[in-house]
Each structure stands twice: as C-alpha cells, then as structure tokens.
Amino acid sequence: MNTTPAPTYYRDQQAWRALQQFLPERLRLTDATAPEEEFWDWRGHRVHLDRYRNPEAKAKVVLHHGVGTNGRQMSLILGAPLAKRGFETVALDNLGYGLTQVKPGTTPSYDDWVDLVVDFLAHEQSRDDHPTVLYGLSAGGMLTYHVAAKAPRGTLRPRRRAAGLRRLPRAPHPARRGPLDPPPPQRAGPLPHHQGPRRHRHARQRRPLPLEDPGLQQMEDAIADFVTRNTA
Template identity: 90%
Template sequence: MRTTTRPASYRDQQAWRELQEFLPARLRLTDATAPREEFWNWRGHRVHLDRYPDPAAKAKVVLHHGVGTNGRQMSLILGAPLAKRGFETVALDNLGYGLTQVRPGSTPSYDDWVDLVVDFLAQEQSRDDRPIVLYGLSAGGMLTYHVAAKAPRGTLRGIVGMTFLDQRDQRVRDETSHDKLTARAGVPLMGLLAKTPAASLTYPMSLASKMSALANDPAAMKVLMKDRTSAANRVSVRFLDSYATYTPAVEPPAFDACPVLLTQPAEDRWTPHHLSVPVLSRITKVPVETVMLDNAGHYPLEEPGLTQMQDAIADFVTRNTA
C-alpha cells in the first residue's frame, strides 16, 4: 500500500473531528475524553491502537474498521460508548489505514490483515485472561469471521459484524463494487496483475467499491471522501486481489468457534441485509442473531440505530462473556 504522510496522533488530525459533528452530541469526543493512543509493533509495522483501558472491566471488545473507515471512526460510534458501559475497548488501524505505519518496502495483503488480528488477540490474551469479543464494521464484519475461523479455539467469545460479505460470491461483487464492469472484469484483472511487479501499484478504494454509499448524509460523505486515512485511501493490487478471493480456514457450515451477531443498518445503501444471508444462513453450529438498526446508514450516524447498535452489542458481550 502506498506510503502517505500521516499524523502520528489523531490529536493532530482534523477529519474525525469534522465527522463527529454529524453524530449525536453524546458521542462527540474532546481531547479529554478521546481514547489513549498506542502503537503495537507487528512484523516491522507500527500498528495504531485507540484504547480505553479499564482493568476492572470483565470483558474486552476489539473494534475493526472496513475498507472505507479507520479505528478512530470505530472509537466514535462504539469504542467510547461501550467503554462508558464498563467494557475495555481497543480499536485497530489495520495495515494501510488510519495512522498505522506500514513497514517500508512491504505490500500487505488481506491475508496479512487477518493474521495481524489473530496475533493481536493472542497478544491481548498474554496480558490477561479476560474474554474478548471482536467487532467489525463493513468489510471488517467478514474479517471477524475470518479471524475467528483461523484463531485458536477459545480465542473469541463472540463476533459482531455490520455485514458478513463473502467476496467470492459474484452477487456480492456486483452489488458492492463501484460498477458492473469493475465487479466482473476487475477481479480477474487484479488476479493477473497480482502475479507481476504491478502488485504493489495502488488504486483508489473509491473506484473499486461503492464508497459513495458509505454514509447517507451528503455533507458527511464530503468529509469522509477528503480523508486519506479512510474513505479516500488507496490500496494495492495485491490487497484487492487477496480481499476478493480470500478463502477462510473454515467454511460457514463447519464454523463453530463462537456465537455471531449481525447489527445491520436498515437504510444501508451499500451492503443491504440480503448480502449477508448467504454466509449467516449456513452457520448452524453456533447461535446467530440479527438486529436491525432503524434509520441507520452503512457507517451509522443516525438515531435510533446508533443506540440500538450499542445496546445490542453491550447485551451480546455481556451474555457471551459471563
């Protein structure tokens, strides 16, 4: 992924401050209420973390962004409110996103994303033995599944996704890509280029995907599309190829790692509910729940969906970590 000049701290970034103006006042952060920022070294990369530490918390919730968001945007809608409810929360910036510093000369793949989270969970478990639930927004939802399928048994007590999309499914590609040509011709082309030196070339995620549907508020979209650490990011050919073709360690019919919760925005114009059904309908060995978030868009800025999401996740974590 392309190296860009990014601030070392979200204290020095204006994008999230502008975005939070579209959130209810109760969710807006100040310098005093913002999460603690940390860096975790992983295979030569410096991974940025937003953490609300709470040694007294009985459970941790790890938050993961999608391909148009970042960890600070997860802290806004979930990290801070769940911390107020008594959970320790930590939001990751995965390779190429947010303020994470990618090792010079490397071209991370989606497989690296999965491995990073698996290793991060192991690192968290080495600190203490509190149970962990993993949340993912957008593409991060399926990542929670991929991580749970690959991680050692018992790593996670549950996974929560805002969507669970299998990009190997042509129907999913058709509806979530920028256009039909990209959906049908783009993936085979990326597969060919990924086997050449062109694998490290970068492409705007906004041209690969239906990024225009990230938020339902047009003014919020303008803020997001100026942010090179989230919606305006570029990703490598290698990442796009591996993202579109990733094969999980365990397919849904055999998945039995932990319970699953889908928190589906009801007004999602990018990844509507029916696109998650092919994955979730085949998971039968563990409980699968769905909660619809009224009036909420793909990146939810709207009530009552925000409160419904926070309530549902808090309840899910409490029940599955008791």
C-alpha cells in the same frame, strides 16, 4: 507544495474532529474523553491502537473498521459508548489504514490483515484474562469470520462457558427491515484522507446533519447486551 508531515497520533489530526459534526452530540469526543493512543509492533509494522483501558472490565471488545473507515471512527461510534458501560475497548488501524505505519517496501494483503488480528488477539490474551469479543464493521465483519477460523485453539481463553471469540450478528439490510425497525443511518459527507474515495469537484456538498439516528443507539444497545450475555 504541502510539506507538513502527516500526524502520528489522532490527537494531532483535524480530520476526525471535523467528521464529528455529522454525529449526535453524545458521540463526540474531546481531548479529555478521547481514547489512549499506543502502537503495537507487528512484523516490522507499527499498528496504531485506540484504547479505553479498564482493568476491572468483565469483557474486552476489539473493534475493527471496514474499507473506507479507521479505528478512530470506530472509537467514536462504539469504542467510547461501550467504555462508558464498563467494557474495555480497543480499536485498531489495520495495514494501510488510519495511522498505522506500514513497513517500508511491503505491500499488505488481506491475508496480512487476518494474520495481524489473530496475532493481536493472542497478544491481548497474554496481557490479561478478559473474555474477548471481536466486532467488525462492514468488511471488518467478514474479517472476524476468517480470524475466528484461523485463531489457534487456546489463543483466546474463555471464561466459564463463554466463547473467547464471538462475532456479533450483523444489522438487518435496509431492504429487509420491518415496519417497526428504525430507519438506516443517513450517509454523511466525504470521509477524510485515506478514509474514502475522493469526491468529484462538481459533486454537491452535503450539509452537516445533527444526527440522532435511533439506529446508532440500537446498535450500541445490541452489542452491549450481546457482550454481557455471552461473557457473564
């Protein structure tokens, strides 16, 4: 029986490091380039945050994972690249995911997810006046709609004419891609614990792929351009 306690911080976790073999070299993090880790207390829960802090940033991008992923994976594919472009980024682990510690005796619901992000955005806006863009991946994209609808007027203070909260347009579905569009990202191997379904023991193991999928770069470029144009 394994009695090793679960890690509190990603810096002590091996799962996300192993996952990097499926990413191009430019998206891999080291101890020196990994984001700062902190916790935000919300209604008895301790919410884990990956943050690339930048007081001089012209905008802040809050990243939300989908079902089967977590905040550290968002930091890998978007948080760190956008931080290199001069934005402040924050990737959170919502209730039941990643390293967020759920209050004992509670069963979080999707409504709790929405309330948590609404309150988190208000908390962030109380710290500074950076225009804030909320990006959601997969189910996180649906969550951005609900957060935008529920956030009280004035919670997010826009700069000039830029809306304080914007949801980025989703990428085209593979079936609707044009002949000049880059191919969809390839699916890599199994996700770490708490980050995806278990694979059957007889399932064929995929080999690590040295991905340099143009779709990843296209997504990063599109988001950076959107943030720049809408928060200038």
